[in-house]
Amino acid sequence: MKQLILALFVFISVQPLFAQRADKEGSQDHPLIQRFSQSYIYFYEQTSFDPYTIVTGKSDGSKLISTQEVEGKVTRIFYSMPTEAGSVYEIYTNYLNALKSEGATILFSCKNVSNCGKYFWDYLREMDTKIQMPAYYGEEMAYIAAKFSKDGMAYYVTIIPGYGLSEMGYEVTVVETKEMEQQISLNGIEKAMNENGKVSLYGILFDTGSDVIKESSYTEIDLIAQYLQKNPSKKVYVVGHTDNTGSYQNNISLSERRAKAVKNVLTSKYSISAGRMTSAGVGPVAPEAKNTTEDGRKKNRRVEIVLNEK
Incomplete structure (x- = not known):
């Protein structure tokens, strides 16, 4: 299994990224999250301040059990990659383990209907009209929501890998919010x-x-x-x-x-x-x-x- 790291914590040499296509013009990786090998940026959007809803519980078949609203600078990146470069499970596991190992709080994670709940992906798309994961990626999907802090900033991250119709992709969203000052003199x-x-x-x-x-x-x-x-x-x-x-x-x-x-x-x-x-x-x-x-x-x-x- 390929090892994934978060650029937030560790800077080491990794194998070159052999993207099948060039990144979308004007796009870039978020500086704190490293992309998976051989993936390229298909969609990129960054807003200076927006609300964003994070899923913190699975679906019960009629709705998402729980969500958390945050607001701040929002970066959305949708990566596409060749299917031979990895699997949904591989992307999901690598990001999940990397976040856990570096002390991030995992707010919620799930994989496929058995863990995420019936109609989870339908509710996710209804809730977030900007989500880039197309419906045909739904043959196999996973979801991670996490939070970590660095240099007075709180970062909320969601990662959604998916597979369908012989295509592989994953969406990374990072919301940057300023931590409250706790130091006072x-x-x-x-x-x-x-x-x-x-x-x-x-x-x-x-x-x-x-x-x-x-x-x-x-x-x-x-x-x-x-x-x-x-x-x-x-x-x-x-x-x-x-x-x-x-x-x-x-x-x-x-x-x-x-x-x-x-x-x-x-x-x-x-x-x-x-x-x-x-x-x-x-x-x-x-x-x-x-x-x-x-x-x-x-x-x-x-x-x-x-x-x-x-």
């Missing part, structure tokens, strides 16, 4: 407070439905304490935010309890006067991103420190 907090009157904190974490602060959160709480100690005349609001999962009232209550928990720990552990802080929870009513994607919901779950300048 005292200087960064001071700059945000001076320029915007508030700072958003994404590293103050809780379990789902809980107002118990996770231990990893104290890095950011410590920095807020340092800011308040350095600026003893400042008063602030401690504001809890949630995504829109669950009922409105539950989210309001949860965000209030979480804000109060942060205020209490600043008082009990760091001796910040309770009179300098007012806690409040606004639930899902002031989102920073759309709640239609997991990345958006993650950004909406936050604690903000807002200047009280009365």
Whole structure:
């Protein structure tokens, strides 16, 4: 079996690619994903910012069980290749193993109806009108969806190999989204407070439905304490935010309890006067991103420190 690597992780010499036809004019491989031997680019499209739906569960015969919406820079590449250069199973297995071995999260993978579910490919084409896998490739098909991170970017990848009517092809789609900044400094907090009157904190974490602060959160709480100690005349609001999962009232209550928990720990552990802080929870009513994607919901779950300048 030919060994496939991801250009993201390893750069080594590989056998030359003997394409039967030239790549489509203006096309190129995505710099993080290496093509399979002897394949050439039949279709290429890149958009600066678009939504994209990833399948994360098989079909139950009436619909796709689960999907995930992401958005960002989208690159679609459809490769064609001679049938003697490989098989659907070979392409599927090589990409799947390469992704797993380098630490990518496999969101979903399946091969043929037995794994993917009845009408999976029909639903996939209905959901994604831009998909290039033609219907006649359906004699044998497979699907991989994965996510990995590099240099502050999150990459969502789908790979769909297929065979039909003595033709072989596979489609690679890469969606690049910016990871949320988790690193914050005292200087960064001071700059945000001076320029915007508030700072958003994404590293103050809780379990789902809980107002118990996770231990990893104290890095950011410590920095807020340092800011308040350095600026003893400042008063602030401690504001809890949630995504829109669950009922409105539950989210309001949860965000209030979480804000109060942060205020209490600043008082009990760091001796910040309770009179300098007012806690409040606004639930899902002031989102920073759309709640239609997991990345958006993650950004909406936050604690903000807002200047009280009365």
